[in-house]
Amino acid sequence: MDERTLCHECGAEMVLDTRPQEISYKGLCTTIMQRGWYCTNCSEVLLNWDEVEGSFEAFARMKAQADNLLLPKEITRIRKKLKLSQRKASAILGGGPHAFQRYESGRDWITRSMANLLRLLDNDPNRLNELLPRSEK
Ligand SMILES: [Zn+2]
Structure with a gap:
């Protein structure tokens, strides 16, 4: 993605940023810092595949804990x-x-x-x- 990424929802400019994102599962809740392109106008967010990994991991940890499983x-x-x-x-x-x-x-x-x-x-x-x-x- 180049420096000027435009939102495909509203056409506004998107900025590369790291923002807190809340993840919850069965009453457990955690906040991770999610890097991605955030629209300056609406709630649209674009994540690169490798940037999503952190939230997968956070979710897996919560699921293992909530469902009494193993990682x-x-x-x-x-x-x-x-x-x-x-x-x-x-x-x-x-x-x-x-x-x-x-x-x-x-x-x-x-x-x-x-x-x-x-x-x-x-x-x-x-x-x-x-x-x-x-x-x-
Ligand atoms: Zn937008």
């Missing part, structure tokens, strides 16, 4: 603590062959039940033995 980096930490590859974790714990790849890349939200299972295993990794197929014990 991708927490899932990765627990899986590594259990010494499992992504494929092996999916095979033993369920969710389909590429479940952990999807959870950890942020492409899919982890289910509540899988998040609970990982929390239990995080507290007591030895219990993973109880879940291994008979051939691997």
Whole structure:
């Protein structure tokens, strides 16, 4: 975008600025600083894709907290603590062959039940033995 970006809603000039933006989810609320092009006349805002990432992250943190889920980096930490590859974790714990790849890349939200299972295993990794197929014990 060049220096003189015009609003496609009202035709007024837009300015590159960083302004507070409130994000809320299920009663939780947070304010992030959102960089983008703001119209000097109306409420139109244009965000670049890489500038939206901050609000995605803030939203993901709130959703994980509100719905009692786990964030991708927490899932990765627990899986590594259990010494499992992504494929092996999916095979033993369920969710389909590429479940952990999807959870950890942020492409899919982890289910509540899988998040609970990982929390239990995080507290007591030895219990993973109880879940291994008979051939691997
Ligand atoms: Zn405008």
